[in-house]
Amino acid sequence: MYQAPRGTSDFLPEDQPYWEFMRAKAGEVASLYGYQRIDTPVFEDASLFVRSVGEGTDIVEKEMYAFKDKGGESLSLRPEATASICRAYLEHGMPNLPQPVKLYTMGPFFRYDRPQAGRYRQFHQFNCEALGEADPLLDAEVIEVAWRFYESLGLKDLSLQVNSIGCAVCRPRFRAALLQYYAGYLDSICKECRGRFDRNPLRLLDCKERECQRIGAGAPRTTDYLCADCAAHFSQLRASLEATGIPFGIDNRLVRGLDYYNRTVFEIQPRVEGAQASLGGGGRYDGLIEELGGKPTPGIGFAAGLERVVINLKRQGIAPDALPKPRAYLAYIGAPARDAAWRAVSELRKVGVAAVIGFGGRSLKSQLRHANTLGAAYVVIIGEREVERGEAVVRDMAGATQTTVPADELAQALAGQGVGGQG
Ligand SMILES: [Zn+2]
Ligand SMILES: [Zn+2]
Incomplete structure (x- = not known):
């Protein structure tokens, strides 16, 4: 892998x-x-x-x-x-x-x-x-x-x-003072610092090694030069x-x-x-x-x-706001209901309602679980009866209440409660 x-x-x-x-x-x-x-x-x-x-x-x-x-x-x-x-x-x-x-x-x-x-x-x-x-x-x-x-x-x-x-x-004057100071500590500073002494003496002050820090504490100060x-x-x-x-x-x-x-x-x-x-x-x-x-x-x-x-x-325990979650999850039972749900989810997205649909013709229980995992605010359920009547069941996931709305008012109903909210 x-x-x-x-x-x-x-x-x-x-x-x-x-x-x-x-x-x-x-x-x-x-x-x-x-x-x-x-x-x-x-x-x-x-x-x-x-x-x-x-x-x-x-x-x-x-x-x-x-x-x-x-x-x-x-x-x-x-x-x-x-x-x-x-x-x-x-x-x-x-x-x-x-x-x-x-x-x-x-x-x-x-x-x-x-x-x-x-x-x-x-x-x-x-x-x-x-x-x-x-x-x-x-x-x-x-x-x-x-x-x-x-x-x-x-x-x-x-x-x-x-x-x-x-x-x-x-800086040359400071550099010279630094070199003069560190010349007395060449046996005590770390290997990295011996390299710095030759190449880039200012960085001697930067070393995080304990002994180098101790030596650095007594080194000349930039602001004095x-x-x-x-x-x-x-x-x-x-x-x-x-x-x-x-x-x-x-x-x-x-x-x-x-x-x-x-x-x-x-x-x-x-x-x-x-x-x-x-x-x-x-x-x-x-x-x-x-x-x-x-x-x-x-x-x-x-x-x-x-x-x-x-x-x-x-x-520090600072948790930024969660990113927006889908407002609606379209769940369906059976092929005719799938086609109705597919048209409905397309309509919702056209009017700016964040919506997802269940794939693969899974059971209603499995689709509801999926909606819950995604954090959808509403699940729209379409079954055989809803297709016959031209309706959809809208379940409010937070309140666990449900209402039945005419299919052609679905977008309006969901959008009316605040488009694309966090649920
Ligand atoms: Zn200057
Ligand atoms: Zn060092």
Whole structure:
């Protein structure tokens, strides 16, 4: 028997209310803040991600689903959204629009990662990206959108952490201080971190190993090394964020995993013990568009990991509304009644009443059981006598009452009680 590939999952009908809920809330919050939807292909030129996410990052080195297609093109399934949206921004002349251009998207992303709770090889994100504006007010707005998204879902006890990791001017000084500090701990840090020491020292602060965390606690702080511009930007961001009333903390060890971030980075986590996995986060990436061949253009964005949102919705006992169920189930006994029921179900659907019909000529008992399983509000029963009289029996499943109505008034009777309701 086949199984879904490792690290992927089927979203079954019973899972769909969560996804519908997140789609609806993401769309509502995005438009509340003036973000417009964009959808980009799930695969792109592989070099787009090498250029943007960065050579030497885990994503590019180990996790990309990169392949050559039959025409010899090097492609990759998208491991994240920002690069694709920046590519689309340049390709479609969006730098000529009034700035910032504010876009959002939702969809699947792909990383060849070790599957574990809340981490999948095909995962889903809600992303917002705001391009063409360096104003720290925009940083605060993007963070606010992220926060409101989780809040609109009803999630509680979340913690928002922000940090500034500086810019090309001030980061080298911080980097040097970091290298000097960690040079004294090369025998104590984990194997991964020794690699980071050579390739990407900022990520030393990111390590989740206990000993590395202990060492990281004494490491130099990014905010002590900011240049005047970065310090002013960070201070304005904090003031703007405070004005929104959203509670936040400063986490100087927050650096985020991608190469392209500068200045503002942020992350949102559940406060619950043992639920360390981030629900989402983002940051500023002022050098990225230029890296992709555009004019120097600032940008900032965030990604919400939706599988983790579902885990937290379930953990917090938040149950989204059930999806609509059929309003009517057409049950029948015998061939003449089947033909009458078939005409009736067709009429119901034409006037917008969600209706299903029993198949296979099963017993009335079996059809009633099926109607019950589907959650139909009404069962319409047509037997030999109803066909002769041109009538139908309508059973209200909740009240367990039944009435007989003329067949040609059936649609009206069922529609009159609220079309396509949840029953
Ligand atoms: Zn700076
Ligand atoms: Zn480590």
